Amino acid sequence: MPFHKSARLAALLLAAVFLPLTCSGCSLPFQKQDGDGSGYLFTTSLPSNPKSLDPQSATDASSKTIIENLYEGLMELDETGTPQPAAAESYTISPDGCTYTFVLHNDRYWFFDENQNDEIDDGEKWAVTAADYVYAFQRIFNPETQSPYTDAFSCLKNAQAIQSGQADYTTIGVQAISSTQLQFTLDHPNTRFLSLLATTAAMPCSQNFFEQTKGRYGLDQDSVASCGAFYMRLWFYDPYGKDNLIYMRRNAANTPARSVSPTNLTFQIRNTQQAAADDFAAGNADVLVTPIQQTQYTDSENYTTTAERATTLGLIFNPDFAAFHNANIRKGLSMGINRFAIGKNSNDDLKGAFSIIPPAVQYNGSTYREQVPEAEAAYDPNAALTTFQTGMQELHMESLDSTKILVCSALMDCDNLHDIIQTWQEVFGFYIGIDEVTEDEYWQRLASKNYSIAVYGITGSANDPAAVLEQFASDTNTFYYENASVDTQIQALGDCSSSAQLLTQCSQLEQTILSDYWFLPIFYKNQYCITSTKNADIAYDAFSGALNFRNAKHFE
Incomplete structure (x- = not known):
């Protein structure tokens, strides 16, 4: 997989000039398919710039929203909070509750649009394998990562020894049996383990791509690859500017295996929760996530409030x-x-x-x-x-x-x-x-x-x-x-x-x-979580604060 930063920088400058003209506002459909609600360009506002799109490090809601749409993990939670397979095709648990063996779907891919032509060219697509999950969990326990998730996964074999400095982080109890078989070994049973695998921290990490980012992984658009529903097209942030945004497009590498309804996502980056609320009030965002009750929306038949x-x-x-x-x-x-x-x-x-x-x-x-x-x-x-x-x-x-x-x-x-x-x-x-x-x-x-x-x-x-x-x-x-x-x-x-x-x-x-x-x-x-009644199936996690647009639909 090639990686040429000068070419990416030139594409960034061109995108920064032209994208605001074509992506601003939430009322512009893109390749809309009448009747099923798909093909829409969704726009929302983040109250802050994501601190990091490294799943093994990110903790803030803005980062987790982007990660949810950029990656796909082994498991995800359904509407009742029950873990369900996502990138995993199936799994088994040993009778003693200490060994989890997953079979991965063989049709999930990483995509990095190096030349930014929105097409899948040679070298820009490669398979998601069990080794990517092994590397992700090794990174959690690698002291250099300083991951906040070591305690969450302390049930894994050797976790305690690694945390105390008595074992190397590469000995953590996660191994690739084959490219599509992944095994977790626990020191002791943990009834929460499947739910933990549904968190953003458990998303995979491509070692080859990570190493090519040379310490910038998750910090700019040149340093993120997608294995999920959408890929990164632009991440532009100037702390002194106002046209800050993240622009994402539907990931054609993965849509044959699992459908994605929207074609594009635009995240306007703001500096406060109030600024994000102002965007929604002005009709410049499709979704508002807020801790403050908004009676002008909750009492209106034109809006759906969760x-x-x-x-x-x-x-x-x-x-x-x-x-x-x-x-x-x-x-x-x-x-x-x-x-x-x-x-x-x-x-x-x-x-x-x-x-x-x-x-x-x-x-x-x-x-x-x-x-x-x-x-x-x-x-x-x-x-x-x-x-x-x-x-x-x-x-x-x-x-x-x-x-x-x-x-x-x-x-x-x-x-x-x-x-x-x-x-x-x-x-x-x-x-x-x-x-x-x-x-x-x-x-x-x-x-x-x-x-x-x-x-x-x-x-x-x-x-x-x-x-x-x-x-x-x-x-x-x-x-x-x-x-x-x-x-x-x-x-x-x-x-x-x-x-x-x-x-x-x-x-x-x-x-x-x-x-x-x-x-x-x-x-x-x-x-x-507030949106127009024209929109449906925008998944909102009130705990992480993340929005997931994979199944989001828009009806005129």
């Missing part, structure tokens, strides 16, 4: 504030929240939360909350006051006056916090204010611990109960929570050999965290 309670909003405390190190103060504040009454004026955007795992999380074919109902503790203002006063007496303090709740305006409508503040004033006799800030300031204030109490959103990196609870791990969370017992229980989630065992351990871990009162659940929050 709303999923995928985030739990809770109160977190500054660990440097002595008052909040007292468990009775934190517990008293929690008991003083009437979760049955809050959120009723939010037009169903918010619902009072008693637990951590939000209602949208699915597991084993149904929602987690159907299998593990949350314990709805009764609101008890007298007990709340007694508990709170005990804590204050232990610290020889009189009140928490002048305390404010830090909240990001892009996270929720802050007016809904007034129900909590008013109840606290009635129960405890003090008033706590609201400090509403922009998203940038919010994260800066959290990082510098410039807050006393803050509203924080918890969601999983994937649609999985364990993925939600893993956000509380001491070495990865960004809100300074530390609990050795919680860390041990999180680690044990990777050792579950059955669905029943995972549900039991998730339930126990959830209760451990709740009983610590460092995170006080207050609301289950909707995440929204």
Whole structure:
């Protein structure tokens, strides 16, 4: 496979000149086939430039959206959150649950349009093989990659030894039996393993192509090859410019094996969530993904809105504030929240939360909350006051006056916090204010611990109960929570050999965290995906934030 960067650069400059004239706007169909909704050019806006299109490294929603459309992995999740084969034709699991053997489809290909003529020329197409998956997992465990996904796949054979420096990353338990047979060997059974293989981290990586990018893999359009529904035609980003976009075309190398409805995708790159929302309002984008309820769309028959309670909003405390190190103060504040009454004026955007795992999380074919109902503790203002006063007496303090709740305006409508503040004033006799800030300031204030109490959103990196609870791990969370017992229980989630065992351990871990009162659940929050009723079958993952357009259709 040749790779000539000078030719690619010239093509980039030409594309940057001409593509905005032909691709802007979301109302321009391209080779539309009447009746079946295919052949449309979809346009949407990303709230930020993708940080990396390297599946083994990428974590942000903008990156994952592009990766979902650029690659195809062994497995994917269906609408119930159940793993289904994608690039895999079939798989078997050994009786002990420690060996997974996959047979790959033999009609999946990599494509890199080197000369940018939108045709498959000699050397631009090559087969996806089992070795590409082996190399991807070796990269996850290669220290040079600094992948954030080593813990997720720590169930693989030799993973622990590699992480401790006692074994080489090439010994990870993944091997190619043949070009179309792939085998994973686990140190212990993990009932989540198939779901993990449906994440972007488990996408394949072509070693030959990777090495030719010379350290630029996933960082520019010359350094990404497609094995999925679409291929990269242009990635143009100037932090000081405004015509930033990613342009993708249907991957003809793979459409004979698995159909793709749209012909083109245009992703306008913006710098804020509000700018992306403005594009949609102006009719310049087909899809809007937002955490903020948009009644002008949700109340209109011209739009289709998917709303999923995928985030739990809770109160977190500054660990440097002595008052909040007292468990009775934190517990008293929690008991003083009437979760049955809050959120009723939010037009169903918010619902009072008693637990951590939000209602949208699915597991084993149904929602987690159907299998593990949350314990709805009764609101008890007298007990709340007694508990709170005990804590204050232990610290020889009189009140928490002048305390404010830090909240990001892009996270929720802050007016809904007034129900909590008013109840606290009635129960405890003090008033706590609201400090509403922009998203940038919010994260800066959290990082510098410039807050006393803050509203924080918890969601999983994937649609999985364990993925939600893993956000509380001491070495990865960004809100300074530390609990050795919680860390041990999180680690044990990777050792579950059955669905029943995972549900039991998730339930126990959830209760451990709740009983610590460092995170006080207050609301289950909707995440929204909005599109015109003319569009259909745009897949949205409310947890990763990714959009997948493989089956997306448009009807006039």
